[in-house]
Amino acid sequence: MKIDRRSFLSLGIGVAAGTALSPLPWKLTDDLSIWTQNWPWTPVPEIGETSHVNSVCTLCPGGCGISVRKIEGRGVKIEGMTGHPVNQGGICALGLSGLQLLYGPTRIKTPLRRIGKRGEDRWEKISWEQAISEIAEKLDVLRTSGNSHTIAGIAGSRQGTVSQLFKRFLTAYGSPNFFHTPSCVDTYQLAFQYMNGVSGAPGFDLENADVILSFGSGLLDGWGSPVRMFKANTAWRKANAHVIQIEPRLSRTAAKADRWIAINPGTEAALALGVSHVLIKELLFDKEFVDSHTDGFESFVTSKGEMKKGFRQTVLENYSPETVARITGIDPSAIILLAREFAKAKAPLALCGKGQGIIPGSLAEAMAVHALNALVGSVNRKGGVFPMPETEIQVWHEVAMDSVAAVGINQTNLIGAPPNSPCGTNQIPAAILSGKGYPLNALFVLESNPLYTMADSKTVRDAFDKIPFLVSLSSFMDETARYADIVLPNHIYLERIEDAPAPTGFPKPVISLSKPVFKPQFNTKHAGDTLILLAKEMGGAVADAFPWDNFEACLEEVMGDKMKTLQEKGFWVDSDAAIPDWKAAFKTPSGKFQFSPAEATLGFVPVAIEGDSTFPLLLIPYETMRMAGGYIANPPFMTKTVEDTILKLNDSFIEINPKTAQSNQLSEGDFVVVQTSRGQARGRVHLEEGIMPGVIALPRGLGHTAYDGYIANKGINANQLIGPVQDPVSGLDAAWGIRAKLSKA
Amino acid sequence: MKQEHGGNGTRKYGMVIDLDLCTGCGSCMVACMAENNVPFREDETDKLKSITWMRVYKLTNGKPYPETDICYLPRPCQHCEGSHGHSPCVSVCPATATDYDSQTGIVSQIYTRCFGCRYCMAACPYHARYFNWYDPIWPEGMEKYLNPNVSPRMRGVVEKCSFCFHRYQAAKDKAYLDGQKEIEEDAYQTACTQACPAGAITFGDLDNPDHAVHKLKKQPGAFRLLERLGTNTKVYYVSSREWVRRAGDNYLKTEGPKKVV
């Protein structure tokens, strides 16, 4: 057949029509659409049997009970555990993000030894045996050369069995240098010691208070046990309790409070004394309590025969509303009204500890606030504050020290304080750099990230550069781990057994048990086991102090008969615990509450904030529930909840009042350099009415340089801009801010 | 009274969110992301491209320091009923990829049906709908936590809050197996409700007098977002503050929200 143009065209049309009528194109179209519904790169989660495992969250000191939903071996969701005494089923954003930490890319998968320069992030994988023997060898050399005291440990937690085991290791080895990250509990403990004569952390019976006067505590910003506080807040709303928040910035807590009183930062103690003044002057205080259970209210003659002014006279002479108004910037009439409202309440309660309470803070302030509570009788009663009795839980047998240890442990510690004074952590960098004491030869860091969380990051790094051997027992490639010589990766909380102690401020003795909900994902080890292995490797008396096969055996011994309850219920709570009677409550020489302790005088003692007049502004770091600011860095879910007025692309926003912005010729979103005596950083400004003119603020939790692309190099690390400031009374860190200036970038 | 909900087995699930209790903590947002396999990317600071089925807005009263006030407002999909189930988004979807379920009052979203025209997003005044501009990618290992009861979405489709519909299905199945006619109030609760540490969110059948929401929605100070548009939403808000209630809708100068006594 001859193919002419006509038959060619007909054929073409025929084929086209035939194809169109055949199922082929339709099938193809359908298959293509089905393919788009099952793209191979879109994961299909496996189904399986569902189970729930209860444990406890230790991502912050909140200690919430959690229930982990599992499908076969994998975890798909973390929820709050109903019936847990602390969080009663609630959970925070960080706790909900836990699985992102478990499975996330920043986990350290195996022991590592540094091969590049420090911080360069070049590693070789080593076995656990290698790592342990290498460290033991180094330690052995130091020990035999009489330098056992020149090693130190920084723990992320003050208590808990792992922390105690860490301290025990240092003791048996012969080092007085056990430190932990500080907190406002440190300061409260001192106030209790002086005024109650009792040691112990504060228990705040907040749920039973009806007027809550918070001197800057971030009650809804992660203070104490965050979830407990949310529950308390809801209870207050329902019971018509009144919350009054005193701080220079409209924080989440201030926004939710019934009243926000803006105060000049750093003058809270003066306000507490001013309120006391009104209470005393107007005879609104609890006379019966003051008369029968307190001492030092009236002026008295000391044993040395000197006249000492009592609380009443001190306050009446020096803290009139007018005087206090000048200091705090609050109207005298507002101070008077505040005092009257506080006095009228059935169960008034005042408290302090700025933000999440991660800085010890001013002792004078803690004492002034504690005195205010005493004045209205809210000490040691329902709805009040009391020192928590020590729960005798941990039964440790004494460390039998060999001669090396006995010598080492009796040296002063790094910062020149008595052995194991834990709270001078903030002074370590200065001590190292000053070269005054002995040099530090090795530092062990357990579940903390000082290179990021400690103030004045640059100085911290300079100090660390002087330490020849740095070991991190972190689970994550954080700033400190990345700077280490050897990393011994820890199981994360979902993979290990551990006791979680009572959270800050919780008024009942409680212990929870963290359980291995999952098999370890990687070649990691429980830090407790690592310490035991290391001790055994060292041999001799050090090994003898660690007779347990593993951490679990140690924990069982330490917890004793509580272990059974912990295993069964997941927590142990001393339901018989009662508020101590007066005799147990006050163990001062007079057996009463002491308004005028010998150790420290009540009064407004300002904490000198760093920086001179060339820095016209005040920079305050703040904490927020949408960002983890401590050892744990923000998981992706949480970062996603951060507003775009806090972080945009990789730039932090510095919060500033529009008035301040105007006088600095700045407008919304402008790029600026914020500068302090400690450092500078580039960011942008966000104008916000809710901040005092002259004050600027930065959130904690940004500006990481390690971890992964989900958190690294985003925004400013506020800690790099501030420096530690010692409280003039206690010597503890009290840096609530620093002077700063802004210039257009 | 029982007839209101009982007879034909239809329910009208909804929420009452107490803005006086909400602290803006973000638990609800994260609980929702974790429950519903919401994807995330390295940079999530462009909030106009960041998928958050539950989004907590920060409202301010606009007054200068120190009269400033803030209120947090959690915004899931409002599951608008419109009139007779013609919610703004459902009525416009050309492919019936989103639907109003008359049994539950829940506005569904079928990801495999949606072809990504985004008309529904234009229709929704609450910005409750999110488009998958990117392929969802979980960093290596993290796909392990994905919940098999909620399918991960693919690039190019719209997604939104489902009132955790998979939990409804599970509760319904369980009720059936247990031989129960009714789904108990606590048998079906959304992930955000469950997580909220402040107890600010209450969820249940708005028409069922035995459910807490039935009464809570009638509280003084209760209001709905953009009530005047006729979207007929099933998420109620409660606030004791007048400026907050006013921020829930648009008013001319001479008008205002109803007064609370």
Added chain:
Amino acid sequence: MDSALIPNGVRRCSLGKFLVPLAVVGAVLLWGVYAMLLCWFKGLNQTNMNDNYGFALWIWADLAVIALGGGAFFTGFLKYLIGKDELKHIINYAVLIGFICYSSALLILAIDIGQPLRGWFIFWHANVHSMLTEVAFCLSCYFMVLTIEYIPLILENRQIDKVPFFHHLSHNMHGTMAVFAATGAFLSFFHQGSLGGVAGVLFGRPFAYREGLFIWPWTFFLFTWSAAAYGPCFTLLVTRITEAVTGKKLVKDNVVELLAKISGWMMTTYIIAKIIDTLYWANVTAPSKGFNLIDFYSNNGFYGIWILVMEIILGGIVPAAILITDKGRKSPVVRTVAFVLAVIGVSVNRWVMVLQVMAVPVMPFDQWALYYPSWQEVATTILPVAYGIILIMISYRYLPIFPQEAELNPAE
């Protein structure tokens, strides 16, 4: 070289002179195709659209192009149904422009949707309540009609016409064209209208929402009306441009003036209706939802009240006034100005009704959403323009588009 393909009795430039601009426009087209492929393979993250601003530049182009392509159906309607026979001298070009506009519109839709391979779900799982469903059906059907209207034109090419089959086919198709024109007009009425309905039914968006008649909001009728009114202006404008580029008169003035006059009167009635609609919306609909008119026009510069002035006065009243007056219409310069203003006017209308809708916040605590297109969007939006130019160039060169060309430009 290609002289065998060129219609009888007309002159065309040399092939070389033809190919150079074709190559230039072709390069632009390729750039657009590259952007289009990026959107398909990498997804719509290549655009600057976002969750608040989910329709953007090219959707506006889509709507504008459909409105402007309305010249095809309305001219067809006038010629075949009303019997304005003079318009046969411009109907070919109107059809061609319409074909370009509608094929472009469909292409844009295929790029715009997040799941192009599932685009057909709109037909398979159709929701009868959705204006977009109506749009999809009518648009596709009308595109088929336009194709049917365009085919006989292709068949009239000198070489194709030599094949008896095509010759007869073309002849017969011409014979039945009135039926298609009627179908087209009917379909156009609906899809132009349902495009208007797309925004008008959004009762969650008080800026767009217009109450209406039965299931249709007023924008339904306004869109159809405006497409009929403004579409011919675009046909005339493109004709004028083609004349300028080719340096030839292609359509006689009486034809142009007739279409311009009809367009002018359509525009006049339309703009009156539009003003009434605007007044009702501003004074009744919007306030009932708690909005003052000015709330919709922020002070962000871009979405100022100037838009309303531009659309209604500059792009509506002025060109209408020019075209309904003899003097205005008869002056080639003045009427061209009117065409330009009209095209701008209807384009602004489409922008406002679709894009400004996205920008205006509805919740009081919400923000204005602003948007600027990414280069991929710009390229993809220019793609159909390049494609249109190429199709016009080729069609003009090889097809007898302008029946009066030979008469108006006698060969020496």
